[in-house]
Amino acid sequence: MPHQLAVTVRAPIAPGRKADVVQLLSDINRKGAASGPLPFAEMEGVHFARLFVIDDATDLEGRSLPASLVYMADIDAPLGRHWGELAAKAGPGLDEVFGRCADYPTEPVTPGARTAWLRGHSVASGAVYVNTVGRGLQQIRGEAWLREAIEDFLDDPSVSRARASATEVRAAVREFVASRPDLAWALRPPSPPSLGFRLREAAHKVCVPLVALLLSPLLLLALPVWGVLLRTHERRDAANRERPSLEHVRMLDRYEDHATQNPFTAVGLVKGGWFRQLTIRAVLYATNYGTRHLFARGNLAGVKTIHFARWVSIDDRRRVIFVSNYDGSLESYMDDFIDKVAWGLNAVFSNGSGYPATRWLVLDGAKDEQAFKNYLRRGQLPTQVWYSAYDTLTAHNVATNASLRAGLWADLTPDQTRDWLTLL
Amino acid sequence: MTIELDLPDIQGLVARGYGQLPHSRFLMLSVTDRAGAREALSRLLPQVTTADERPDATALNVAVTAHGLAALGVPDRVADGFPREFLAGMSDPHTSRLLGDLDGSAPEHWAWGGPATPPVDAALLTYAADAAALDRQCDALEQDVRSSGWRVAARLDTLPLQPDEPFGFHDGISQPLLEGLPRAAGRDATVRAGEFVLGYPNEYGKLTDRPLVDAGDDPAGVLAHNGGRDNRNDLGHNGSYLVARTLRQDVDGFWRWAREATRGSDGTSDEARAVALAAKVVGRWPSGASLVKTPEGDDPALADDNDFGYHHSDPHGFACPIGSHVRRANPRDALDPDPGSPESIAVSNRHRLLRRGRVYRNDDGETGLHFLCIGANLSRQFEFVQHTWLANPNFAGLYDDADPLVGPRAARGATFTAPGQPVRQRYRDLPRFVTVRGGAYLFLPGLRALSWIAGDHP
Numbered sequence: 001m002p003h004q005l006a007v008t009v010r011a012p013i014a015p016g017r018k019a020d021v022v023q024l025l026s027d028i029n030r031k032g033a034a035s036g037p038l039p040f041a042e043m044e045g046v047h048f049a050r051l052f053v054i055d056d057a058t059d060l061e062g063r064s065l066p067a068s069l070v071y072m073a074d075i076d077a078p079l080g081r082h083w084g085e086l087a088a089k090a091g092p093g094l095d096e097v098f099g100r101c102a103d104y105p106t107e108p109v110t111p112g113a114r115t116a117w118l119r120g121h122s123v124a125s126g127a128v129y130v131n132t133v134g135r136g137l138q139q140i141r142g143e144a145w146l147r148e149a150i151e152d153f154l155d156d157p158s159v160s161r162a163r164a165s166a167t168e169v170r171a172a173v174r175e176f177v178a179s180r181p182d183l184a185w186a187l188r189p190p191s192p193p194s195l196g197f198r199l200r201e202a203a204h205k206v207c208v209p210l211v212a213l214l215l216s217p218l219l220l221l222a223l224p225v226w227g228v229l230l231r232t233h234e235r236r237d238a239a240n241r242e243r244p245s246l247e248h249v250r251m252l253d254r255y256e257d258h259a260t261q262n263p264f265t266a267v268g269l270v271k272g273g274w275f276r277q278l279t280i281r282a283v284l285y286a287t288n289y290g291t292r293h294l295f296a297r298g299n300l301a302g303v304k305t306i307h308f309a310r311w312v313s314i315d316d317r318r319r320v321i322f323v324s325n326y327d328g329s330l331e332s333y334m335d336d337f338i339d340k341v342a343w344g345l346n347a348v349f350s351n352g353s354g355y356p357a358t359r360w361l362v363l364d365g366a367k368d369e370q371a372f373k374n375y376l377r378r379g380q381l382p383t384q385v386w387y388s389a390y391d392t393l394t395a396h397n398v399a400t401n402a403s404l405r406a407g408l409w410a411d412l413t414p415d416q417t418r419d420w421l422t423l424l
Numbered sequence: 425m426t427i428e429l430d431l432p433d434i435q436g437l438v439a440r441g442y443g444q445l446p447h448s449r450f451l452m453l454s455v456t457d458r459a460g461a462r463e464a465l466s467r468l469l470p471q472v473t474t475a476d477e478r479p480d481a482t483a484l485n486v487a488v489t490a491h492g493l494a495a496l497g498v499p500d501r502v503a504d505g506f507p508r509e510f511l512a513g514m515s516d517p518h519t520s521r522l523l524g525d526l527d528g529s530a531p532e533h534w535a536w537g538g539p540a541t542p543p544v545d546a547a548l549l550t551y552a553a554d555a556a557a558l559d560r561q562c563d564a565l566e567q568d569v570r571s572s573g574w575r576v577a578a579r580l581d582t583l584p585l586q587p588d589e590p591f592g593f594h595d596g597i598s599q600p601l602l603e604g605l606p607r608a609a610g611r612d613a614t615v616r617a618g619e620f621v622l623g624y625p626n627e628y629g630k631l632t633d634r635p636l637v638d639a640g641d642d643p644a645g646v647l648a649h650n651g652g653r654d655n656r657n658d659l660g661h662n663g664s665y666l667v668a669r670t671l672r673q674d675v676d677g678f679w680r681w682a683r684e685a686t687r688g689s690d691g692t693s694d695e696a697r698a699v700a701l702a703a704k705v706v707g708r709w710p711s712g713a714s715l716v717k718t719p720e721g722d723d724p725a726l727a728d729d730n731d732f733g734y735h736h737s738d739p740h741g742f743a744c745p746i747g748s749h750v751r752r753a754n755p756r757d758a759l760d761p762d763p764g765s766p767e768s769i770a771v772s773n774r775h776r777l778l779r780r781g782r783v784y785r786n787d788d789g790e791t792g793l794h795f796l797c798i799g800a801n802l803s804r805q806f807e808f809v810q811h812t813w814l815a816n817p818n819f820a821g822l823y824d825d826a827d828p829l830v831g832p833r834a835a836r837g838a839t840f841t842a843p844g845q846p847v848r849q850r851y852r853d854l855p856r857f858v859t860v861r862g863g864a865y866l867f868l869p870g871l872r873a874l875s876w877i878a879g880d881h882p
Contacts, residue, residue: 243633246508257811339771
């Protein structure tokens with residue numbers, strides 16, 4: 001199975017064209033982003049995709065930041081295939097929306113020119129979270145299909161009534177799966193991501209701590225200085241408890257709670273000065289290490305409802321975009337944050353202007369429930385176009401489906417067999 | 425850590441459900457004339473029952489909607505301090521999507537509180553020891569308010585208080601115990617006062633946001649100071665939010681379904697099997713006994729035994745299904761993080777509701793619940809429970825199972841899964857048993873706040 005990649009393309013919108021772009025995106029969203037001008041469902045390996053507009057703004061030093069259009073997708077490798085498919089299958093749609101950006105190629109746009117432009121405007125992520133690394137779209141869809149077939153099979157009263165023990169039921173299920181040519185793949189384990197990817201990840205997992213160890217004398221010397229500076233900043237930084245305006249929240253509401261999952265998109269200014277710049281770079285680096293190697297199996301430090309998330313620094317690192325695809329409502333998502341992973345959010349977001357006051361980077365902060373919720377809501381942007389390839393499945397469901405399939409081919413004890421049947 | 429509640433300023437319904445006053449009627453009112461309406465409200469003030477009283481004859485509580493605040497002339501600069509969901513109201517399209525109030529439950533079909541019926545500006549919640557006293561109280565109230573700036577938008581009658589809800593199950597057993605009430609003294613397992621009353625620390629140890637009033641808007645100093653460093657007074661202090669919903673219950677349909685679904689392969693029906701399935705759907709036996717305590721059959725001796733969790737005794741839901749109504753309305757220790765732990769219970773405690781509903785039966789036979797619940801944070805409590813726990817087809821790892829008893833049946837969610845050994849039993853295409861017939865988000869102000877609302881506003 002392929003590993004997953006985070007694609008980001010961002011371009012400034014030509015002066016005076018912002019309203020146009022927003023209107024275009026709303027039209028696309030109304031028609032549904034699975035087909036139409038941006039047919040994500042017709043492209044290989046697109047888990048999630050979105051387009052949104054970041055309004056023009058001024059940074060903390062008063063410099064103006066132009067309005068921009070952002071495309072993001074969570075896809076299966078290889079990247080080249082996605083660029084190619086975007087250019088070929090979504091060509092007219094891309095020309096229409098990105099055509100409002102200042103330097104988009106002029107008509108007629110060839111697929112090659114489109115791809116080159118998209119690549120040229122792609123932005124690297126500071127940190128990426130993938131719920132389960134290496135679980136590709138084909139696997140997720142296949143395992144959902146497998147589950148439905150098994151559930152339907154078990155609904156037949158003659159199947160369950162005739163078999164008293166868990167072992168007998170499982171044997172019947174295996175026999176059923178084996179008898180279906182379209183499901184026979186499920187009796188084998190999924191293939192792992194490519195060898196090259198696994199070697200690269202293994203090397204990264206080992207090398208980063210090694211380098212940190214080599215640098216540790218320096219880091220240890222710097223740590224007390226950093227600590228003193230941190231506390232100085234934390235005492236001085238102004239928190240902003242202000243509620244988001246009702247108009248802003250109403251605009252956001254329109255795009256929320258249409259499916260089992262929701263998109264979250266936010267942008268925030270990084271606090272001024274080199275110290276916060278340094279801190280957020282270090283924290284995002286550590287976050288990326290954590291999400292790649294420690295939280296790559298369905299659990300982001302206790303939060304199990306996120307499919308994909310990423311942090312992207314933009315505008316010479318003066319701003320950071322945070323996006324995620326999560327299960328449930330924003331209220332439940334924010335409560336999860338506060339209850340389970342406040343420390344982690346504090347470490348990143350406390351470098352953002354207006355965040356509730358923290359102590360020692362990870363304490364307090366998000367625990368000020370309403371100040372934190374206001375901060376997220378104020379920074380949130382409407383996700384004007386959003387696509388999910390499996391919008392009725394929670395991350396929990398996806399993981400259960402994978403366990404169900406794994407239990408088909410594994411050797412199970414009678415106890416394990418009973419537990420396996422509770423997945424249904 | 426114990427706090428002192430200002431009981432004489434808190435409305436009585438927060439502290440008690442008036443079990444001694446079995447008769448009740450809820451009058452939903454619209455403002456017709458601002459000045460008259462304020463005067464009538466001011467006249468009602470001395471009659472409002474407070475939390476330090478234990479009325480044995482009659483009780484009255486008064487709540488207002490966001491629409492009502494505007495109709496009474498509360499300036500936007502003050503009203504804007506209320507939370508978004510209160511201001512938007514229950515019939516707002518996004519709220520409907522969140523609550524699952526779609527199709528037959530959509531606000532356009534409501535008998536009250538929807539876009540097709542008169543606006544609800546205020547509610548008078550009346551209670552009495554006997555039917556005649558209730559009639560006398562309501563007649564006098566109606567006469568008074570109708571002569572002075574109000575009209576009655578809906579009159580919600582209730583049946584005399586009974587232990588069972590219309591489906592036939594003992595109801596109202598598990599209620600959060602509010603910190604600071606006399607009966608909570610010395611008890612564990614209380615919930616912080618700020619979860620239900622504004623102006624006190626909540627389960628996060630913080631004060632929930634409240635609407636604040638500049639001193640200039642309260643020249644007479646009617647309201648309490650907000651306790652912060654600025655000069656604003658607190659309109660929220662000692663107030664709560666009140667959710668009112670009329671939920672029609674299809675009792676015949678529910679039992680017809682339970683009997684059909686448990687019909688034997690030879691076509692015979694068996695009442696015991698039907699009751700057992702109904703109990704799986706509800707999560708308790710008709711007596712109220714928990715399925716966790718007595719999985720095999722009802723045991724009225726355990727009717728009021730509320731001392732149990734789910735995780736350790738029934739992690740897979742073999743006794744009480746994961747998707748059953750009571751297990752999702754109050755999951756106790758069943759959810760992340762770390763099910764079975766105090767942390768899990770602490771998370772559940774941030775989503776508790778004080779329920780104050782009463783059963784109704786109309787002349788045409790329609791029956792159900794005038795559901796009332798109280799909280800300090802509509803989005804984290806009522807809306808969260810309704811959306812994330814009840815209406816959500818994917819609750820706790822389920823796939824297509826909205827609440828089998830009260831959940832919506834929109835495009836998805838019409839499945840009920842009863843875990844079992846060796847394997848689960850799945851019920852498909854459940855009919856809708858509960859339909860929303862009306863509703864409103866109201867503010868149940870403290871007495872001083874009510875007096876300020878009824879006063880003149882520049």
